[in-house]
Amino acid sequence: MGIRTGDQYIRGLGSRQPEIWLQGRMVTNVCEEAVFRQPIYEIAKLYDMQHDEKYQDKITHICQETGERVNNAFLVAKTPEELQAKRVLYETYAEATFGLMGRTPDFLNVVLTSLYSNASFLERYNPQWAENAKNYYKYVRDQDLFLTHAIINPQNDRSKSSHEQNDAYTHLGAVEETPEGLIVKGAKMLATLAPITDEVIIYSFPGFQPGDERYALAFAIPIDTPGLRIICREPMQDGIRSVYDHPLASRFEEMDALLVFHDVLVPWDRLFLYNNVEAANLLYPKTGIGQQPAHQTGVRGLLKLQFATEVAMRLADSIGVDVYPNVQNHLGELAQSLESVRALLRTAELDYETLPSGELMPGYVQLETIRGLLPKLYPRAIEVIQIIGAGGFLMSPTDSDMEHPDLTEDMEKFYAGRKGISGTDRVRLFKLAWDLCGEAFGQRLLQYERYYTGDPVRKLAIFYNNYKKSHACTMVDDALSVFATKTASQTKQVL
Numbered sequence: 001m002g003i004r005t006g007d008q009y010i011r012g013l014g015s016r017q018p019e020i021w022l023q024g025r026m027v028t029n030v031c032e033e034a035v036f037r038q039p040i041y042e043i044a045k046l047y048d049m050q051h052d053e054k055y056q057d058k059i060t061h062i063c064q065e066t067g068e069r070v071n072n073a074f075l076v077a078k079t080p081e082e083l084q085a086k087r088v089l090y091e092t093y094a095e096a097t098f099g100l101m102g103r104t105p106d107f108l109n110v111v112l113t114s115l116y117s118n119a120s121f122l123e124r125y126n127p128q129w130a131e132n133a134k135n136y137y138k139y140v141r142d143q144d145l146f147l148t149h150a151i152i153n154p155q156n157d158r159s160k161s162s163h164e165q166n167d168a169y170t171h172l173g174a175v176e177e178t179p180e181g182l183i184v185k186g187a188k189m190l191a192t193l194a195p196i197t198d199e200v201i202i203y204s205f206p207g208f209q210p211g212d213e214r215y216a217l218a219f220a221i222p223i224d225t226p227g228l229r230i231i232c233r234e235p236m237q238d239g240i241r242s243v244y245d246h247p248l249a250s251r252f253e254e255m256d257a258l259l260v261f262h263d264v265l266v267p268w269d270r271l272f273l274y275n276n277v278e279a280a281n282l283l284y285p286k287t288g289i290g291q292q293p294a295h296q297t298g299v300r301g302l303l304k305l306q307f308a309t310e311v312a313m314r315l316a317d318s319i320g321v322d323v324y325p326n327v328q329n330h331l332g333e334l335a336q337s338l339e340s341v342r343a344l345l346r347t348a349e350l351d352y353e354t355l356p357s358g359e360l361m362p363g364y365v366q367l368e369t370i371r372g373l374l375p376k377l378y379p380r381a382i383e384v385i386q387i388i389g390a391g392g393f394l395m396s397p398t399d400s401d402m403e404h405p406d407l408t409e410d411m412e413k414f415y416a417g418r419k420g421i422s423g424t425d426r427v428r429l430f431k432l433a434w435d436l437c438g439e440a441f442g443q444r445l446l447q448y449e450r451y452y453t454g455d456p457v458r459k460l461a462i463f464y465n466n467y468k469k470s471h472a473c474t475m476v477d478d479a480l481s482v483f484a485t486k487t488a489s490q491t492k493q494v495l
């Protein structure tokens with residue numbers, strides 16, 4: 001089939017009945033549920049862009065194997081141009097969503113592409129797992145499916161490993177093998193956008209201990225597989241809030257969900273890893289499923305940081321405060337953060353590594369540096385927006401106030417900004433900024449940036465340990481060598 005349209009994506013959602021729990025009730029038709037309507041529309045727009053001649057050649061290509069047009073997320077980049085073609089896709093989708101939707105279809109499709117191109121890792125443990133991963137990649141590519149993922153165990157007792165939890169099936173684990181497949185039970189967090197996806201893929205970060213064998217799992221199943229329960233968090237918008245009052249929150253909220261598996265059957269041909277702690281611990285570092293998507297998340301993060309920086313600049317300008325050096329310092333800091341991330345991305349693409357298969361892997365150090373910086377730079381950008389808007393955020397009237405004839409004069413006079421910024425302009429801008437920096441929606445965006453790639457504290461420690469391995473600190477040795485060649489009195493003279 002190849003690239004789908006938005007309508008085909010929506011019809012796919014409508015043809016299934018996953019078990020979705022939202023505010024204490026089961027959702028019977030996800031497409032008609034107010035909370036999901038606008039996010040479904042935003043994702044559908046991305047599918048439609050694949051057919052729009054303005055974007056088609058930028059974000060899709062002809063698959064050599066099938067002759068069909070498919071999304072660039074499925075490209076195994078073997079040349080710098082192909083690496084850039086993938087970046088253009090990430091950029092195009094992030095621009096369409098202002099970087100606010102973290103789990104657009106390109107993210108997991110890149111994960112899957114990396115699993116496919118590095119399936120030789122799985123082959124060493126079990127050739128069938130490798131075959132399954134490769135077939136699944138082709139299935140998702142050719143049907144142009146949208147995946148969610150859950151790779152973290154629920155937050156019960158973090159000081160204990162999976163097999164030490166109170167109940168053997170708190171964390172998702174294997175129960176029994178049957179002729180049809182593996183029965184699994186337990187929970188995983190935190191599946192962003194799960195209710196409006198086609199399939200779910202389960203894998204894990206390293207960290208398995210001996211005794212955790214039953215939890216060492218990787219597989220993918222349709223989102224409406226019997227026994228799979230999607231428990232949504234409380235929505236941060238009700239789906240009927242006015243676009244005027246909440247120009248971002250009303251459009252881009254990504255629902256997050258806990259996935260609970262009640263004796264769910266994973267068909268054998270959908271299993272990629274099972275019952276092997278060593279393989280589960282090496283899956284993430286050895287298959288590129290962490291590093292390749294870091295290119296996508298880096299580009300998306302850059303666009304989100306750019307958006308926040310632009311909002312801060314516009315706010316300051318709208319009320320005439322960017323004449324002050326303190327405000328200029330805040331804004332200059334954001335601009336420098338933004339340009340640092342942009343430069344890191346450029347270098348990541350230039351400093352790629354060529355794997356034995358010929359696949360190009362964008363630079364680890366640069367991408368991991370972006371991952372380490374974003375959890376600090378984005379919250380800081382939000383803080384700057386809060387500092388610049390100050391009390392102005394708390395005087396924004398509603399759509400209905402702005403439209404009431406008795407209030408029009410006051411609205412235009414007292415809500416206006418500096419010369420040239422009308423009351424309507426200023427209120428609109430402040431509402432947009434408040435969605436980003438004040439609303440529950442904006443707080444989730446911030447929490448997302450802190451944790452979307454795992455715990456930043458442990459990630460940075462892992463980065464340092466890897467960095468140390470490849471940095472012998474030879475400059476210090478050079479400097480110290482002065483002591484090796486001189487006697488104590490000669491050294492004194494040198495010093």
Ligand SMILES: Cc1cc2nc3c(=O)[nH]c(=O)nc-3n(C[C@H](O)[C@H](O)[C@H](O)COP(=O)(O)OP(=O)(O)OC[C@H]3O[C@@H](n4cnc5c(N)ncnc54)[C@H](O)[C@@H]3O)c2cc1C
Pocket residue numbers: 103149150151152155158189190191192256444447448451452453454455457458
């Ligand atoms: C908005 C949002 C969307 C997300 N979407 C997804 C998704 O789509 N798919 C998905 O799989 N996951 C998703 N996640 C989950 C994300 O992977 C986790 O939040 C992240 O890995 C951190 O894990 P945790 O939240 O369980 O925190 P914990 O691991 O429970 O950490 C809690 C605190 O304890 C500290 N801590 C815990 N353990 C240790 C330790 N061993 N050593 C030192 N300090 C420790 C941490 O530093 C942190 O401060 C999402 C998270 C957010 C916030």
Ligand SMILES: O=C(O)Cc1ccc(O)c(O)c1
Pocket residue numbers: 151289290291293294297451452453454
């Ligand atoms: O970014 C990665 O390396 C993979 C990853 C880690 C934690 C997550 O929550 C997630 O969704 C994806």
